[in-house]
Structures are given as C-alpha cells and as structure tokens.
Amino acid sequence: MYNLTRTFFNNNKIAKHFSITFILVGIGGLIFLDKLITIFFQHNDITKQGPLTFGILFIISTGIILYFIINHMQKVIKNIDKAYNDLKQKEKDRLAPYEFALDNSVDAIHWFTLDGKFIYVNNATCKLDGYTKEEFEDLYLEDIDPNFTRETAPLCMQEIRDTPNWRIETTHRKKDGTIYPVEVSGHGIIYNGKEYICAFARDMTQRIAYRNEITNMNEELQKSVKEKEILLKEIHHRVKNNMEIISSLLNMQAHKSNDIKFKEAMIESRSKIHAMALVHEFLYLGENLAFINVNEYIEKLIEDIKELYISNNTRIDVDLNIDKLEFSINRCIQVGMVLHELCVNALKYAFKEDRTNLLCIHMNLIGENIVVKIRDNGEGLSNLDELEKSDSIGMQLIHSIVDFQLHGTIDFKNNDGLECNIIFPEKEIK
Numbered sequence: 001m002y003n004l005t006r007t008f009f010n011n012n013k014i015a016k017h018f019s020i021t022f023i024l025v026g027i028g029g030l031i032f033l034d035k036l037i038t039i040f041f042q043h044n045d046i047t048k049q050g051p052l053t054f055g056i057l058f059i060i061s062t063g064i065i066l067y068f069i070i071n072h073m074q075k076v077i078k079n080i081d082k083a084y085n086d087l088k089q090k091e092k093d094r095l096a097p098y099e100f101a102l103d104n105s106v107d108a109i110h111w112f113t114l115d116g117k118f119i120y121v122n123n124a125t126c127k128l129d130g131y132t133k134e135e136f137e138d139l140y141l142e143d144i145d146p147n148f149t150r151e152t153a154p155l156c157m158q159e160i161r162d163t164p165n166w167r168i169e170t171t172h173r174k175k176d177g178t179i180y181p182v183e184v185s186g187h188g189i190i191y192n193g194k195e196y197i198c199a200f201a202r203d204m205t206q207r208i209a210y211r212n213e214i215t216n217m218n219e220e221l222q223k224s225v226k227e228k229e230i231l232l233k234e235i236h237h238r239v240k241n242n243m244e245i246i247s248s249l250l251n252m253q254a255h256k257s258n259d260i261k262f263k264e265a266m267i268e269s270r271s272k273i274h275a276m277a278l279v280h281e282f283l284y285l286g287e288n289l290a291f292i293n294v295n296e297y298i299e300k301l302i303e304d305i306k307e308l309y310i311s312n313n314t315r316i317d318v319d320l321n322i323d324k325l326e327f328s329i330n331r332c333i334q335v336g337m338v339l340h341e342l343c344v345n346a347l348k349y350a351f352k353e354d355r356t357n358l359l360c361i362h363m364n365l366i367g368e369n370i371v372v373k374i375r376d377n378g379e380g381l382s383n384l385d386e387l388e389k390s391d392s393i394g395m396q397l398i399h400s401i402v403d404f405q406l407h408g409t410i411d412f413k414n415n416d417g418l419e420c421n422i423i424f425p426e427k428e429i430k
Helices: 002-009 012-043 046-103 123-129 152-162 205-256 260-285 294-309 329-350 384-388 393-405
Strands: 108-112 118-121 166-173 179-191 194-203 291-293 315-322 326-328 356-366 369-376 409-414 418-425
Touching (some): 108 123, 123 166, 123 194, 152 179, 152 194, 291 294, 294 315, 294 329, 294 356, 326 329, 329 393, 329 418, 384 409, 393 409
Parallel strands (some): 315 356
Antiparallel strands (some): 108 118, 108 194, 166 179, 179 194, 356 369, 369 418, 409 418
16 A cells, blocks of 8 residues: 555656646735735725735635645545555456465465564465464464474575475474474565565375375285295295106106116106296296296206216217396296207207217397207208108197297208207297
C-alpha cells in the first residue's frame, strides 16, 4: 500500500495541475478583491467605513478562494483514491494465481529472515504443523525443527543462502508434539534490498514407509533367492552323485564280463555319463546357476577323457584356443557331448604310443556364430564319405545334436590328420 501511495504522490502531473489551479484561483481572487475594493471606495468614505468594510471583503474573498482551492483538492484526492483502489485491485488480480498456487501447494513453503524467523507460510505448512499463520509470525525455525537451536538456526540460513540447490532430510515437530520426517530444499532471495530464505518442505512419512517396505521385501526376496540357490546347488550335487553311481554300476558290469566289445561299450557309456555329470558338478561348485564357463569345462572334460582312454606311455599335447564364453546348462551339455565323441574318436583311433600326438580344440565367437574346430595329427581318413554314412552310435549322436539341437553345420576334412569344423548360431550365451 505504501508503495502504491508513494507512486501517486510522486506523479509530477498531479503536482503541476494542483499548483496551476492554486495560482489561477489565487490570482483571480486577488483581482476580484482589488476591483471590489476599488468600486467600494469610489462610492464610500474610507475614513468612516474603510477598515471594517475592507476586513469583511477580505474575509469574503479569502473564503471564496479557499472554497475553490479546497474543492479542487477534494477532487484531486478523490481521483487519487480511485486510481489507487483501481491499481490495488489490478495488483490483487495479478497476484491471485500466485497466491492460489502458494496456498494450494502440496509442499510446505516458508519464508525466513536470516536469523531463522518465520515471515510467511502457506496453507500446507499450517496443515502439516498445526499452527495458524498468525501463530507462525512469532515462531522461529527451532520451534518446529528440534534439530536446530537459536545459535545454529542462523548458521543454517547462511548455509542455504550460500549453497545452490541446498537440500536436507530432517524432522519437524507439530504443535501437538508429533515428530515427522521431512525433506527440505532452500534458496536465498533478495527482496526490497533485504535477504530472505525461501524453503520448501515435503512430508516423507509415506515415502519412508514405502522405502522400508521395499527394503524388507528386497531382504525377503534375497533370502528366498539364496535359499533357492542352495536348494538348486543341492539338486545339482545329487544329480551328479546319482550319475556317478550309474557310472560305477556300469563299471561293475564291465568288470564282470569277459566280452571285449561289451567292456568298451560300458567304458564309452561311462564317459558320456561323466561328460553330463561334469556340467552339474560345475553348477554345484560355481556361483552362477544358469551359465557355465566353457573354458574351464572343456579343460576338465579333456583331462577326464585322457585319464580314461590314454595309457601312461602315450604322449599327447592339447592345443586349446577357446574364447571367453559362458553357455547355458542345455547348450553346455550339447557342446560337451559333441566334443566328447570327437575327442574320444581321436584318442582311440588317431593317437599312437610311439610318437608325439596333438589334439587341437578351437572354439571362437565369429560374428553371430560359434565356430568349433577339432583336429588331430593322425593319418586321417582315405574315404570321408564313409564317415558321413557311418551308422555308429557316436556319429549318430554327433549329427543329431549338431543338426537338431545346435541347428548348425558339421564338416570333416583331412588336414595333416582328421579335422572337424562345426558352426552353430550364438544362442543361450551369457
């Protein structure tokens, strides 16, 4: 209101009009008074009626002049008052949306002086804390935030003023003494040459409840996952043990028989079972229950095959060149069975005791395909067509897995020994 009134009275046009009106009325009044006195003394004796008459005329003329001046002043004041009220209404209409937004904000909004005294709060603040706007006029920050004192509150105001995007999680105390958590952000502002702090507070009670609920759920889920991991590991361990029992039974049957072919069939069956059991062993011992490190699996598989099929007099070097890959359980068993059959064939038919034997196993990710090469340094085959047409269980198993499970291709060729190349799509890979 003071600023609006000052604006009106600083208007040069109003002062100019008022001054001109005062001068014109004054001059007109003096001229009229002079004429009136002149006419009067032309017809009357100045010694008899002069002073009294002059006084009466002066009072009458002065009253007329004052009437016109005061009447003009009343009009000016009336116009000023009307203009002030119009501007006041316009300012009120202009600020109405901002006042509505402030008072209906979800967040509590506070204005502080630098010593922590409240000078403005919105309706949300009153609802949250239980005080009226009039009561807040006598309160300081420490009255609603028990984490501050009369000494530390001004320090907090200065920190807010000097820190862009200042934010803190604290607690507020309601009028009834209830403590609730809030998140507060603050900014320093300058208004009419004075520094103030504007702070926004949001009740975090529901958010913290959700946070605690989610934390508890996560802990329960982690506990449940851990229990299931232990259970799955135990299942893989038991599957591996059961397969080892089957392998032992087959070994017992082989020892009881004098049939060489039967013994060989039992040994091959044991080896196949062990290749599959090895997958469950890696899952049981590893940290990941979904994928297996291919490098470690193939290294262990080759060692086990060598131990089963190679005598101590046979020297064999293994060239492993395998990319860092992790296969799913299903894919690892498929690849393991194919490698097992090809390696066993090389160990049985290509290697001899009187020379240095070489087994190359390469597995690389090229583009979107896995490329596998297995090569020995044996004598190779004179007729590769016979290998393709072979009705042995091993070759049938290899073609069945490559064609129908890996959805790949297989090719044999002579390359200083027998070389097998297998290509299948990159799937079920971590």
